[in-house]
Amino acid sequence: MTTLTNYRPTTRLRVVARTESPAAIFKTEELNVWYGKTHALKNINLTILENEVTAIIGPSGCGKSTYLKTLNRMVETNPAVRISGTAQFKGTDLLNATVERLRSEVGMVFQKPNPFPKSIYDNVAYGPRLHGIRKKAILNEIVENSLKKAALWDEVKDRLSSSAFGLSGGQQQRLCIARSLAIEPTVLLMDEPTSALDPVSTNKVEELMNELKKDVTIVIVTHNMQQAARISDRTAFFLHGEVVEYAQTESIFKQPSSQLTDDYVNGRFG
Amino acid sequence: MTTLTNYRPTTRLRVVARTESPAAIFKTEELNVWYGKTHALKNINLTILENEVTAIIGPSGCGKSTYLKTLNRMVETNPAVRISGTAQFKGTDLLNATVERLRSEVGMVFQKPNPFPKSIYDNVAYGPRLHGIRKKAILNEIVENSLKKAALWDEVKDRLSSSAFGLSGGQQQRLCIARSLAIEPTVLLMDEPTSALDPVSTNKVEELMNELKKDVTIVIVTHNMQQAARISDRTAFFLHGEVVEYAQTESIFKQPSSQLTDDYVNGRFG
Amino acid sequence: MQKPLQVSSQSRIRFRLLKDRFAKLAFASAALFGLLILIILFIRITSEGASSLSLDFLTGRFSTSPEKAGIMGAILGTFWLLAVVVPVTMIVGIGSAIYLELYAKNGKLKAFTQTNIGNLAGIPSIVYGILGLTVFVRALKFGGVVLAGGLTLSLLILPIVIVAAQESLRSVPEQLGDASDALGASKWQTIQSVILPVAFPSIMTGAILALSRAIGETAPLVVLGIPALLIPFPGGIFDRFTVLPMQIYYWTLDSALVAEYAQLAAATSIVLLVSLFILNGSAIFLRNKYSIQS
Amino acid sequence: QEKEESGTASANETSSLEGSVLVDGSGTVYPLMAKLAETYMIEEQEDVSVEVSRAGTSAGFKKFLVKDGTDFNDASRTIKEEETQTAKDEGIEVKELKLALDGLTFVVNKENDWVDELTPEQLIQIFTADGEVTQWSDLDPAWPKEEIKAMGPNENHGTYEFFYEKVLEEQDLKTSVNLQQDYSTLVSLVADDQYGIAFFGFGYYAGNQEKLQAVPVDFGEGPVEPSLETIAEDGDYAAFTRPVFTYLNVGHAKEKPQVLDYAKYILKNANKMAGETGFAPIPETESQENLNYLEELGNE
Amino acid sequence: MPPASQVSSSSEIRALIRHNQSQKTFRKSLESWIPRVLFLLAFLSVLTTVGIVVILLTETIEFFKAVPLIDFFTGTVLKPLSQTPAFGILPLVMGTLVSSGIALLVAGPIGLMAAIYLSEYASRRVRSVLKPALELLAGIPTIVYGFFAFTFVTPLLREWVPSLEATNILSPGLVMGIMIIPMIASLSEDAMRAVPEVMREGSAALGSTKLETSLNVVVPAALSGIIASFVLGISRALGETMIVAIASGSSKNFSFDLTESMQTMTAYIVEVTSGDAAAGSTVYYSLYAVAMTLFALTLIMNLIAGKIARKFREVY
């Protein structure tokens, strides 16, 4: 298993060296999540570091999305969900925080682009408006900045008032990223953000992530192991609701300590 | 790109040498398929050979399933579908054949196991009964043989009359294979047959395919490139409704002639 | 490979295909039967009633003499009735649906309420009439006025409005609500700015269909004692009133006495049917237009 | 032009009125009362709503003799002892207003070509169990061997009671007699049944002569056909002739001017409209007496 | 707070949003009331049920003080207004069951076949015409159906069945059947369309014709949904009022003769309320007893339908 460099031929995007050791932004301990009787997460102990890109991989149904959605408590939109254990965000108990507040700090991007049936402008301005920003001038600025950060500004600046549904899939996904960025989150959770996109769009979004991680901590779920290898600093491998392995991305792909990880990243199942 | 042997660490299943050159069983020429306005397949020219395993790979939405379903004309169950070009099955025009007849020669296994809400026995006996076999003794024999071929007999022989829904996902998928085999098809089309299965079941089904291909021609769609590499003789790479490359599986993975193929099999997109 | 089973002889396939074709014909006729009846019914009613239909008939007051009779009073009565039914069912119906679909916790209470609403939808309309008679007309002493009729019919169609609105809310793609929630919106903010706007056309469709049910109802009004013979026009929700279906009922019953009444009943039926077709048609149109988008 | 007339009329007599008048009761009287109400609302008082229903005399009295009951109850029989008692108990003062004369009419199907006349005895046989008559041939061997389909109004109706008391002399009706709430139903049942026979007020026959035949009744001096001429207190059809009334809630008349006004109107106009709705008129003097009573009520 | 006109940096916006969030606003306090208000609205439906049950029960109990329960439920004679009244509900039950039975005989097969056609055979375009047409049929007020039954169907039937009376139970039964066809067709179609497409594909891939797929796979898989639609159809027919009130007359015969007039429970309620609804009499209370019976009957039907349909939903 020494040939894994093949998985990420474009390592150009990765920041390899780090000068200071980063602080923990999320910390989950003995975290368990059930959907009714389905035990989706089992005793998850993970520490996610600030200003890193953390990738979560694993076969379908292993609990990747559930874990991600626990971090901003979106998992609770399903009323059947029960949670036990602890989860901290910046050192404070997130499971008992005000969700509205938590979520405005922890943004999320979904697998399928999900713009609102509104104009491009209103999509981006939605979050700031929610949080009480009404002044046109400020909103204009936020919209522009966010779209720029999402590398979408040039493509849409002339049609801000047309419907978001008119955009291509890749553009929609970047719009959703811009929408999240508009409220200046400190973390961005991304659940297979490129799996519905074409190669070119995928590449754009990957570049974008690399750009963003200067300001924002990113946690990304992906089923594409090469992607994980390309863009992440650290990777967690989930299986059947458990963390099999969590380590530097290089070590996960080059010298996994578990045979299961080895089998998975080499496509022997999943 | 010389390290691709890594993709299929378990080549044990593959029959490497062939003594006689096999005959064409399907031949499509300038085949085009539209769903309403979506042009799903564009000028597909492919010849699929008898008693081989042909794999079809490509990113989501590229037309893999559409192509497969054109071969038994299941694609026409969608009334919006239009087809142009020619497609032959064993030298006869399949686009104008009687579908009921075509489909009894060209079996199909789907991504999600889809047993009928009947007993295990009745599931397997369904096809033979359709075709007028009523004698209990003959049916018993067919059911037993088919379940044996699908490597399921030992697991279910004591509960043939219980509901098929009581089986595990992997067992259900093998039941569906048995159901197809019961009418003795000459071809088996399989659309991501293992993507919903666990590693153990996946392995069983792959072994089964290897067993079956002695008697049956298999065309399989898969998103798992390692699987394609493991089990197929020949691989077609689809992109945006077109065939980018079609060749011996080894050459697709080791020396793809197209950069697109190279990018795809190396996970640079998809 | 041996093929021991002669499974598909050509003649057998031909026979199976023939059966299929024959069955298709039978099934199609069954489906067309409804359409056929609709046409017969409409032709029958038009041929009977068209000659009585005139501007005078539409704008005239009720009368026992067929040549003088008009249905303006009933038309106005229907409008006043809607003036009660529309706000009541909209507010209570959509409100209940939002509560049940978006706020209520899954539990016994919700399941009970839901089952209860389902069963309410299945209670014969005449039972609602008895409820209205006992509560609104007698106990609250409204008498047979628009308000009593309107509230009774509101209760009658509420379950339909609630269920339809719930379905509309449920059909809003979950991902839209998720997107809003993930931006830190409060529950009501998400409902107000994302879910309701998206669900609105579909909620309206359901509401219009339910309203047309209310417009066509007769049995509860008969029980409430809504008169058929009423000459003054109703001018508000505290006035006594009559409606188109009551007029049809009266004229149909008395057509045995005055043959021309049958024509009046038919003419009134045309008016009622055309209004309902317009209402239902617009609802179906709304639905088709918006269901394609989602 | 019409408006002007009514305007002067209301200026002369009472000023223009509003409010409602509720009338229920006899289905027999209904056509006459409906006509009166309609002309009253169109020609006299546009803003008064007179609502006429037809639950039947007895049913109507139950709605009339309660607190906040109807203002008028039409009746095809006089008020009964126990009903007067109820009125007393409820403290309701009731005034009987005679409107017109009606004749109990027996009708058969147009295609009935065998019945030329019937005697009261035969009618009793048809409608009561004791007569043991079930087929037309039981009355006359020459008539068809077919079951007689006897029908009539149900017990809500004064007509039923008149028939039960005056014709049947309180013998029970056969259970097979088809008793209906609506006169319209009876009309169509007989009109559609060759072997049917039914009874109701003359008005319902008069309006449906093209569908029904009235049966002449032989009271002993040869068959008498009911008609506006024979129906009279001393006419040939006198035996089956009965006055029809409306009962006024006097309290309501005192409280509500529109009720009093309408009461006067019907007394003045009943005779005018009696004929066209199938009733025979009553002597002017009788109406005048009641009118005087009402005038006094107004002056109180 | 940063001035609005000033260009705001990311951190300023972040601060502004955090600031706004910690603010206690009127909106936030109002929002906490919303669920409570909405709960009250939703509770109204429960109240309606309670109202219906309480009203029906109290008056029914009054009725049973005057008429023994046994007499009511086993009596075959109904003479509510007679000098010697009898209150047996069986004639009404008979009328109700007979008319609903006829309706189901018409609507069951036709509705099911139409549903199969719509769900399995019809092209999208044909369905887009037929379904709305069926919905229009379902939207026709019952009073119009009543008129149709009385002035068209009955006279038409009399040409074939001369012994048919002017008011009879056959004609309204048939028309009620027509009335519930759309309901059965639409609910059965829903049930069939809920059968996962993969089932059909599984069958078609084995070489089945549409008919074979429909009858062997789709209908059995949707069976409980179909049965539920039948039960709901019956329930609807049991409660139907105006068609029978107009076209079936008011004879309280305890017989089985379809050509004769029969009264249903609903038509009895109409007759009593339009005749004598004066409170206090036994007849008046009988109204509630009959309504209670009708209510219980339809409720049971609906519960059964619900149960069957739920079982169906559990499968998928």
Ligand SMILES: Nc1ncnc2c1ncn2[C@@H]1O[C@H](COP(=O)(O)OP(=O)(O)OP(=O)(O)O)[C@@H](O)[C@H]1O
């Ligand atoms: N809404 C839900 N209700 C019930 N069970 C659920 C629900 N969502 C997820 N699960 C179950 O929880 C487990 C974890 O699901 P999760 O969605 O987190 O997996 P995943 O790793 O994201 O899979 P995928 O790669 O398919 O997105 C699975 O067994 C799944 O069946």
Ligand SMILES: Nc1ncnc2c1ncn2[C@@H]1O[C@H](COP(=O)(O)OP(=O)(O)OP(=O)(O)O)[C@@H](O)[C@H]1O
């Ligand atoms: N029923 C349909 N109606 C309309 N468009 C369809 C339909 N099915 C497929 N398509 C379109 O046809 C194209 C090819 O689809 P197809 O299902 O063949 O892709 P695929 O390669 O099998 O994808 P996947 O890996 O996701 O199964 C896609 O663009 C898809 O959107």
Ligand SMILES: [Mg+2]
């Ligand atoms: Mg997931």
Ligand SMILES: [Mg+2]
């Ligand atoms: Mg596919």
Ligand SMILES: O=P([O-])([O-])[O-]
């Ligand atoms: O309706 P009646 O005149 O018979 O009481």
